[in-house]
Amino acid sequence: MTESVHILVVDDEVSLREFLEIFLEEQGYMVSTASNPREALTRLEAGGVDVVMSDLKMPGPMDGIALLEQVKQKYGDVEVIMMTAFSTAETAIRAMKLGAHDYLIKPFKVEEVAVILEKAVEKRQLALDNRRLRHALADRYRFDNIVGKSRAIREVFALIGRVAPMKTSVLVNGETGTGKELVAKALHFNSPRRDRPFVAVNCGAIPAELMESELFGHLKGSFTGAFANKKGLFEEAHGGTLFLDEIGELSLALQVKLLRVLQERRVKPIGSTREMDVDVRIVAATNRNLDKEVKEERFRQDLYYRLNVVQIVIPPLRERRDDIPLLVQHFLGKFADEIGARIRGVDRAAMDALMAYPFPGNVRELENVVERAVTFATSDQVTTDALPPNIAAQGSPLVPTTAADIPEGGMNLEVMLEDIEKRYLVRALELSGGVRTEAAKLLGMSFRSIRYKLDKYDIAKDTGD
DSSP states (O other): OGGGOEEEEEOSOHHHHHHHHHHHHHTTOEEEEESSHHHHHHHHHTOOOOEEEEESOOSSSOOHHHHHHHHHHHOTTSEEEEEESSOOHHHHHHHHHTTOOEEEESSOOHHHHHHHHHHHHHHHHHHHHHHHHHHHHHHHHOGGGSOOOSHHHHHHHHHHHHHTTSOOOEEEEOOTTSOHHHHHHHHHHTSTTTTSOEEEEETTTSOHHHHHHHHHEEOTTSSTTOOSOEEOHHHHTTTSEEEEETGGGSOHHHHHHHHHHHHHOEEOOBTOSOOEEOOOEEEEEESSOHHHHHHTTSSOHHHHHHHTTEEEEOOOGGGOGGGHHHHHHHHHHHHHHHHTOOOOEEOHHHHHHHHHSOOTTHHHHHHHHHHHHHHHOOSSEEOGGGSOHHHHGGGSOSSOSSOOOOOTTOOOHHHHHHHHHHHHHHHHHHHTTTBHHHHHHHHTOOHHHHHHHHHHTTOOOOSBO
16 A cells, blocks of 8 residues: 555755655655755664655765665665666666666656556565565474473474574474474574575475476476476575475485485476576475385485485374473464464363373374364363364273172173273373383383283383383
């Protein structure tokens, strides 16, 4: 809206200043004027100026070129339009090289002023929007805002902090839903590349025959369906970060081409005979065991080593259960704000159910569960009624708390108790991800006791201690 756009007119001719002030205000702009560059800089210091329209030649120690240099040095997003009655190719080129948006030759037509000014305002607004977006993204994805207090996630935080400022390639490993892209964005937005593009691609979501074009680009007519030139993602991410999600899905043929690009830092679009330099930091992610994929010759060893300079392993949610209450509260605030609901928290039974559930879909599944709970909540607290039935059932004890009837024919209490004990042992192992020491803590047992019980009932061994 033009009424919120502020134009500063700088010219030593009173008549021109007055003419432009009247004309621009009629167009809906806010207008202020200055008779010389020093007066203009004082006005700029007060803030709020979007576009400067300045004469090129003015008496005094500063001319329009000097003012342009000062504006671009101190107020880079402010657009500058130069005005002159003595334009030459040299002065115009110099002004444009110094950052001028455009220039007007006196005497000019008001239609010409309107067109050039409209384009300058659009460019200024785009710059402001991009800056706001960068700040919002930086706040959203800053690694110290990734929710969690567990030791496992704090180790991830520390590693991100050490690696983010570097150019090093990073391989992010974790189950589906653990937040691999969030880590990739944290690496980008805490790096010197934060003001450059972050480009993400899911290598498993694009057909293999199109993936080469997606990564490296193509020229018009280079293959059937190539109706126009297309930039590749490497070119789009130049100066920034390229996030290759699900890298394990990439075909062996494309792995060879990707390796060459990573080694030489040059890409050649399909159909082109020329290569171009690219400056891109690579962050790759996978939920596969690439060590195993390499041994089984489904993933190139040389590419694996190139990508796996630093590896960040994101723990599944079941291994950082201490973070569940924090994550729940985080998502509650997010979704309650979106729908305007006043939800203070989660009641004890619902939280117990959430803490007991193994969350195979990890943080992404928890986020979806909380969104559903906010939608179905009937009071200022989420109860088990608002949870999905399979999760709400986690809050129910495996054994009834009230006395049970003894069958008429009697029962074998020892066998019944052994069966109950086995069920609790199996459940504890599920919740702890198979780690016996953690399962023992859940059951209030010593490590020696749980090891004895597991051996007694021949329950499958764990994945680690």
